[in-house]
Amino acid sequence: MLDIKMIRENPDKFVELLSRRGGDFSYIYDMVEKDKHRREIILQVEKIKAIRNETSKQIGLLKREKKDASEVMKKVENIGSEIKAFEVELKEIDEYIYNTLLMTPNLPDESIPIGTTEEDNVEIKRIGEIPTFDFEPLPHWDLGTNLDILDFERASKISGSRFVVYKGLGARLERALISFMLDLHSIDHNYKEILPPYIVNRDSMVASGQFPKFEEDAFKVLDERELFLNPTAEVPTINLHRSELIPVEDLPIRYTSFTTAFRQEAGSAGRDTRGIIRLHQFNKVELIKFTRPENSNEELQSMLEDSERVLRLLEIPYRVVNLCTGDLGQSMRKTYDIEVWLPASKQYREICSISNAEDYQARRANIKFKRTKDSKPEYVHTLNGSALAVGRTVVAILENFQQEDGTIRIPKVLIPYMKTDIIK
RNA sequence: GGAGGAAUACCCAAGUCCGGCUGAAGGGAUCAGUCUUGAAAACUGACAGGGCGUUUAUAGCGCCGCGGGGGUUCGAAUCCCUCUUCCUCCGCCA
Numbered sequence: 001m002l003d004i005k006m007i008r009e010n011p012d013k014f015v016e017l018l019s020r021r022g023g024d025f026s027y028i029y030d031m032v033e034k035d036k037h038r039r040e041i042i043l044q045v046e047k048i049k050a051i052r053n054e055t056s057k058q059i060g061l062l063k064r065e066k067k068d069a070s071e072v073m074k075k076v077e078n079i080g081s082e083i084k085a086f087e088v089e090l091k092e093i094d095e096y097i098y099n100t101l102l103m104t105p106n107l108p109d110e111s112i113p114i115g116t117t118e119e120d121n122v123e124i125k126r127i128g129e130i131p132t133f134d135f136e137p138l139p140h141w142d143l144g145t146n147l148d149i150l151d152f153e154r155a156s157k158i159s160g161s162r163f164v165v166y167k168g169l170g171a172r173l174e175r176a177l178i179s180f181m182l183d184l185h186s187i188d189h190n191y192k193e194i195l196p197p198y199i200v201n202r203d204s205m206v207a208s209g210q211f212p213k214f215e216e217d218a219f220k221v222l223d224e225r226e227l228f229l230n231p232t233a234e235v236p237t238i239n240l241h242r243s244e245l246i247p248v249e250d251l252p253i254r255y256t257s258f259t260t261a262f263r264q265e266a267g268s269a270g271r272d273t274r275g276i277i278r279l280h281q282f283n284k285v286e287l288i289k290f291t292r293p294e295n296s297n298e299e300l301q302s303m304l305e306d307s308e309r310v311l312r313l314l315e316i317p318y319r320v321v322n323l324c325t326g327d328l329g330q331s332m333r334k335t336y337d338i339e340v341w342l343p344a345s346k347q348y349r350e351i352c353s354i355s356n357a358e359d360y361q362a363r364r365a366n367i368k369f370k371r372t373k374d375s376k377p378e379y380v381h382t383l384n385g386s387a388l389a390v391g392r393t394v395v396a397i398l399e400n401f402q403q404e405d406g407t408i409r410i411p412k413v414l415i416p417y418m419k420t421d422i423i424k
Numbered sequence: 425g426g427a428g429g430a431a432u433a434c435c436c437a438a439g440u441c442c443g444g445c446u447g448a449a450g451g452g453a454u455c456a457g458u459c460u461u462g463a464a465a466a467c468u469g470a471c472a473g474g475g476c477g478u479u480u481a482u483a484g485c486g487c488c489g490c491g492g493g494g495g496u497u498c499g500a501a502u503c504c505c506u507c508u509u510c511c512u513c514c515g516c517c518a
Contacts, residue, residue, distance in 0.1 A: 042477050046487045053487090056499040060444035069498085076498045245474090368474095373455090376482055377474075 001101045001363040008032050017107045020114050020325040031100050038093045045086040052079045102206065103213055105330040106360040112334055115324030128317030130341050131400055139344035140398040141275040144170060146406050147423055150276065162265065162280045169423045174283060176417035177390050181285040181310055182258055185387060189306045191256035191287060196236035198259055202226045204239040207365035209331030216266045229262035233286035234384045241290060242365040245377060251369055252291040252299055259284065276391045277349065283390040289383040290367065293359065296381035300356045304336050307352050307387040314411045316396045317341040319348055331357045340396040351392045354385030
């Protein structure tokens with residue numbers, strides 16, 4: 001959420017920067033007008049409340065002394081309905097402003113490239129050597145089906161489209177990657193490991209920025225409560241500290257959090273229908289940080305390195321891109337994507353997204369810290385990144401490590417987890 | 425699923441039946457001081473915060489705030505409704 005106080009200082013600046021994402025943000029001016037009206041009402045209603053409080057105190061004193069208070073009471077007999085009228089109007093305006101702010105995305109960082117689609121993202125670096133094959137490399141769905149480690153037909157029988165069953169060494173590969181990633185981040189990179197609930201409430205979805213804008217992409221639990229399957233470990237993990245004042249000596253907080261993620265993929269009908277690139281259910285290891293504002297940028301860089309390290313150790317070629325304004329997620333100020341090379345389709349595909357939300361989520365989630373005992377609370381900065389999307393890592397391993405006979409070599413670092421060096 | 429009980433400041437806890445000097449007793453912890461070579465103990469003092477509005481202002485002043493939301497009332501920690509969470513017992517269960 002953006003800060004209404006800052007918006008009213010300089011609405012032009014906000015409209016200009018938001019417009020870089022694409023779309024019409026002129027409603028910001030209406031909101032600023034409403035905000036002005038809101039403060040006028042507050043001024044009036046609080047004046048009346050002050051009178052009421054003073055008068056009620058007098059009545060109390062008179063009654064205690066067994067004196068007649070009826071004359072004083074007569075003065076304020078209608079004050080309740082007067083206040084009520086203002087409060088009804090105030091509530092309406094408050095809701096309008098709050099809902100408008102909830103729908104308004106974060107300001108893109110001024111440093112990031114301006115653009116409309118992923119075509120405008122700027123490549124920062126390429127790492128690793130793209131493998132060459134003296135045969136035609138197969139897509140992962142063929143490799144997986146041939147080896148009987150991925151079963152799409154039975155998954156659709158059990159659940160429907162966009163699900164998969166991992167079998168045998170395929171299942172073990174998924175599990176090996178989860179353990180490898182969690183070990184790397186928690187032991188080598190000094191993140192605290194978190195295993196959160198997979199079902200979250202509405203407040204959590206709002207706080208991290210998924211709701212209200214992207215509600216159609218969430219799986220709702222049919223239940224009298226409002227609960228949702230978590231779409232990314234970012235949601236429960238950011239919400240670990242919702243409405244908390246974090247002791248300053250605890251910052252930065254670094255978490256690595258594993259969950260299965262569930263998404264409707266509402267806007268993606270027809271895209272990536274084959275294979276396990278885009279499923280309703282997938283596993284992901286996530287990195288989440290809470291930092292002081294002045295440190296969030298360097299923490300973003302180190303988070304990128306931590307995610308890259310997974311791919312370096314797995315010996316998978318990748319590139320890093322700086323997302324343009326049009327491709328940026330709603331909560332984020334700046335995002336790096338890591339894309340892995342997929343030889344069958346001869347393209348880079350997103351496997352990881354590393355972002356700095358700065359104070360946007362912290363304001364929604366009300367997460368603060370105090371520099372000293374006497375200083376005013378400030379919002380922390382929040383960062384999150386995948387490290388990595390496990391299913392897509394399986395894709396990258398299957399495709400990059402395939403051999404002519406259809407078997408798959410296992411990257412060296414995974415052999416202790418896999419107890420084998422080949423899937424055949 | 426059934427039957428009860430509870431939620432008050434950093435922690436414990438009084439107040440809630442019978443609404444008004446309760447912007448919330450008391451204790452602990454913490455911080456500062458006295459004493460001491462230093463510390464402990466004892467004693468003295470401080471200790472509700474956060475949000476909002478006004479404002480040059482982390483000054484003042486006002487509004488809100490006793491789990492969340494709503495209601496009754498001139499006035500609610502206290503009465504009513506509702507939700508959430510926690511605890512005890514019974515049942516069920518991995």
